[in-house]
Each structure stands twice: as structure tokens, then as C-alpha cells.
Amino acid sequence: MNCLEERILKDGIVKEGNVLKVDSFLNHQMDITLFDEMGKEWKKRFEGKNITKILTIEASGIGIACVVAQHFGVPVVFAKKAKSINLEGEMYTAEVESFTHKNKNQVIVSKKFLQENDRVLLIDDFLANGCALLGLIQIVQAAGATVEGIAIAIEKGFQSGGRIIRNLGYQLESLAIVEEMNCQTGEIVFRKQ
Amino acid sequence: MNCLEERILKDGIVKEGNVLKVDSFLNHQMDITLFDEMGKEWKKRFEGKNITKILTIEASGIGIACVVAQHFGVPVVFAKKAKSINLEGEMYTAEVESFTHKNKNQVIVSKKFLQENDRVLLIDDFLANGCALLGLIQIVQAAGATVEGIAIAIEKGFQSGGRIIRNLGYQLESLAIVEEMNCQTGEIVFRKQ
Numbered sequence: 001m002n003c004l005e006e007r008i009l010k011d012g013i014v015k016e017g018n019v020l021k022v023d024s025f026l027n028h029q030m031d032i033t034l035f036d037e038m039g040k041e042w043k044k045r046f047e048g049k050n051i052t053k054i055l056t057i058e059a060s061g062i063g064i065a066c067v068v069a070q071h072f073g074v075p076v077v078f079a080k081k082a083k084s085i086n087l088e089g090e091m092y093t094a095e096v097e098s099f100t101h102k103n104k105n106q107v108i109v110s111k112k113f114l115q116e117n118d119r120v121l122l123i124d125d126f127l128a129n130g131c132a133l134l135g136l137i138q139i140v141q142a143a144g145a146t147v148e149g150i151a152i153a154i155e156k157g158f159q160s161g162g163r164i165i166r167n168l169g170y171q172l173e174s175l176a177i178v179e180e181m182n183c184q185t186g187e188i189v190f191r192k193q
Numbered sequence: 194m195n196c197l198e199e200r201i202l203k204d205g206i207v208k209e210g211n212v213l214k215v216d217s218f219l220n221h222q223m224d225i226t227l228f229d230e231m232g233k234e235w236k237k238r239f240e241g242k243n244i245t246k247i248l249t250i251e252a253s254g255i256g257i258a259c260v261v262a263q264h265f266g267v268p269v270v271f272a273k274k275a276k277s278i279n280l281e282g283e284m285y286t287a288e289v290e291s292f293t294h295k296n297k298n299q300v301i302v303s304k305k306f307l308q309e310n311d312r313v314l315l316i317d318d319f320l321a322n323g324c325a326l327l328g329l330i331q332i333v334q335a336a337g338a339t340v341e342g343i344a345i346a347i348e349k350g351f352q353s354g355g356r357i358i359r360n361l362g363y364q365l366e367s368l369a370i371v372e373e374m375n376c377q378t379g380e381i382v383f384r385k386q
Contacts, residue, residue, distance in 0.1 A: 029306040030269045032262045058252035063269065066256040069225045076223045076256065113222040 003037040004153060004175040005190050014181045014188060018156065026153060027060035027125050032067055038175055039068035042121075042151045045173045049148045051121045053077060053114070055140065057096070057107060057132055064153060065123040072121065077114065079107040079136060092142045094135035107135055114143035127152040127174060130161025137170075154178065157191050196230040197346060197368040198383050207374045207381060211349065219346060220253035220318050225260055231368055232261035235314075235344045238366045242341045244314045246270060246307070248333065250289070250300060250325055257346060258316040265314065270307065272300040272329060285335045287328035300328055307336035320345040320367060323354025330363075347371065350384050 013021040025031040051072045056065035057079040065076045079094075082105070091108045098105065114120070120140050124132060133150060140147050147170060155162045155174035165172045177191035206214040218224040244265045249258035250272040258269045272287075275298070284301045291298065307313070313333050317325060326343060333340050340363055348355045348367035358365045370384035 023303065024305065025268075028270065028273065028303055030259060030262075030271070032259055032267075032269060035259065036263070059255060059271065059273070062252060062255040063259040063271070066223060066225055066228065066259050067263070069223075070229070070260070074225075075218075076225060077221065078223070078252065078256070080221065080252070110216065110221055112217065 001190075002041060002175055003034060007031075007034060008154070008176055008178075009188060012188060014183045014186050016183045018158075018181070020154065020156075020178060020181060020188070022125075022154065026064075030063045032063075035064050035067035036070075038064065038153065039071040041175060042068060042173060043071040046121065046149045046151070046171070049121075049171075050119055051148050053118045053145075054121050054123055055079065055109070055114070055136055056123045057081075057136060060125040061123055064125060068123060068151065074121075077109060079109050079139065081105045081107055092139040094138045096135040097129075097131045107132075107139070109139050109143075111143070114140065114145050116144040118143065118145035119148040120145055121148055122150045123152075125153045127155040127161045127165070127172075128159045130159075130164050133161065133165055137168075149173065151175075194383075195234060195368055196227060200224075200227060201347070201369055201371075202381060205381060207376045207379050209376045211351075211374070213347065213349075213371060213374060213381070215318075215347065219257075223256045225256075228257050228260035229263075231257065231346065232264040234368060235261060235366060236264040239314065239342045239344070239364070242314075242364075243312050244341050245310070245312045246338075247314050247316055248272065248302070248307070248329055249316045250274075250329060253318040254316055257318060261316060261344065267314075270302060272302050272332065274298045274300055285332040287331045289328040290322075290324045300325075300332070302332050302336075304336070307333065307338050309337040311336065311338035312341040313338055314341055315343045316345075318346045320348040320354045320358070320365075321352045323352075323357050326354065326358055330361075342366065344368075 054076045090111045149171045152174040155177045157177040157179045180189040247269045283304045342364045345367040348370045350370040350372045373382040
């Protein structure tokens, strides 16, 4: 059992509607020491990959990506959810549906920050139906760059995102894959890795 | 001249309407090595302060806050801009107007993550009119916690936010204070520190 799985069992809370609350350490309050440990683990799992850039999506992915980036020695780009007057010029766009917020967002990345020779590691906090990841993959492909790997903190193994992404041939490394969770008992079962 | 001022002169772009674009290293693509240097500088400037938590606001503050937090050894909490179905329970709220996006947002912090004995360092990428900071200060005060200091990457010295915040008695440490900038010549003048 790795550091994230242990922490989920300790502090994660199972809510109705297949919601796993990890806001005390992952996506509202953030435990930076944990993020650093996660970075070490991903660095091992992606050994030999020549990553040149990390791409994530606002807001919960940013903190994890920035701490993890120190293990790879590369800059981080985050896809933005709304058009800003500061983000002019040409950009890559994708439409992303949020499981949590039940809405659709246009996400955008400035073309300046993804080059054809970039080998990109995608990072996000959750993988459920895979919409956010598929949007990021689409953006990397539009840039002619390569998705070198995908690092997810928590995958909901009972939703289809992980299967879809693996079937597309990507190296997807989820540190915790939740197979089942029970909001009555609070029990959480992880997939053996 | 510190690392951030040097970088702004090298890669910052002055646009019409008092916009300083720093999206190649600060708030879209993020230079993690620079953030680490900024953390070292703030750690010096806030020496002797017993910080227990860092509070920032999504999205651009998160990356800076998480890397800087490693120098203080504390968790980061970010104020969220919209109500999420995952963020139930009681929360502190404040209304914040964005200079960049010209809109108002309700920002929220779960009451679980700010305690009366917390000594909080506020971090954000920009300080212009001070609305975002005043919102964060309001939230810390509502929790009965203490604002121990405020760390800003870039302050627009020609707008009122910095003066307002310093007049309230807070230790505000902006790494770069832009006194003037000229979108015709591209010239940027920093306040001597």
C-alpha cells in the first residue's frame, strides 16, 4: 500500500453518489509532503521517459503538478477553464465535462507553451469518466506533441475512464484505484497494483 | 534586483490597459525553479514568523503557494471560486472582484481548514486593487485566525491595493513592485526595495 492509499484510508470520506472526499489533503487543503512522496513514486514509474513538460488542468491539478514537477525538472502548464483577457493569441481548446460540477467547460492552452517536440506528462487529481484527460490528450495531439504518460492521484476503477485511456495505449499510472466504496460503512477497497 | 524582477524584464510583456503578461513563467506556464527561488526569498523576509498555514486563491496562486510551502513546512489551502457539490458543510465566504476577468466571484474556504490558532501566510501572484487579498483577509478574520504576512509575486505599485494593505498594518512582501510600465516601449520600472 502506497502513501496515498494509506492517506485515503485514514482521511478520505465516502459520500453518497460515489463521491470520495479528500479535501483535507488533496484538493482544498493540500499536504505538500504527501505530494512530494507522490512525485517520487511517479518518477520511479515513469523511469526512462524523457518528459519535457507537465500539463494539468485548473484548479485541483495545479498543486500536485507543481510539486511533482520538481522530480522531473520541467515546467508545468495548466489548461485554463475560461477565456481571460490576458490569454490572447492562438490557443488549443477542448471541451471538458466535470463529474463534480455537472457542467461543461471549454479548456484552453496557449499555443506558445506546447511544441511539437514536447513529451508531455499529464497530471490530475481524479480520473472518473476520463473527460478531462481526453480533453488534455486532444490538446497535446493538436500541438503535434507526444503524451509520454499520465499520472493520476485517484482513479475511480468502477467508472470507465481508466479502461478507455488504457485501451488507447497510454501508460496510465494511478496511485490509488478505488474498486468499491460504501458510503454506509465508509469502506474503501483498492485494486491490487 | 531579485530573480523575479530579472525574469519580468526578460520575459514579461507590457500590454495596453496596464496588463503585464507573465504567462510564460508565472500564471499559465509555470517555472517551478523560479517559484522555489521565490520561496527562499519569502522565507528570509518572513523570518521569525511562526507560519502554520498558507492560504491562496485559485487558480494562479496555487502553484506558487505549493512550491513555496516547502520552505515553510506547512499545508496550503486554496479559496475556491465556485460552490462544488464536494464542498459541503460550513464555509467562510467572501466576495472578490477580478481585475483580469472583470467579474465578481464568491470565494469559499471550508471552516475545517482554518482554526483560531492558525497563523496564516497569504500568497497570490498579483496585487492590483487588493480585492482578492481583502477577501482572503476577511476569511482569515472570520476564522479568528491571524494573518501573519502577505506574499505577493507582482504588485502593481500604481494601483491602490498595496497602499491599502500596508495601511492596515500587514507585512506585505511583494517581490516585484511595478511603478510604471509602457506598452509602447515595453519599459518596466520597479520600485527600489
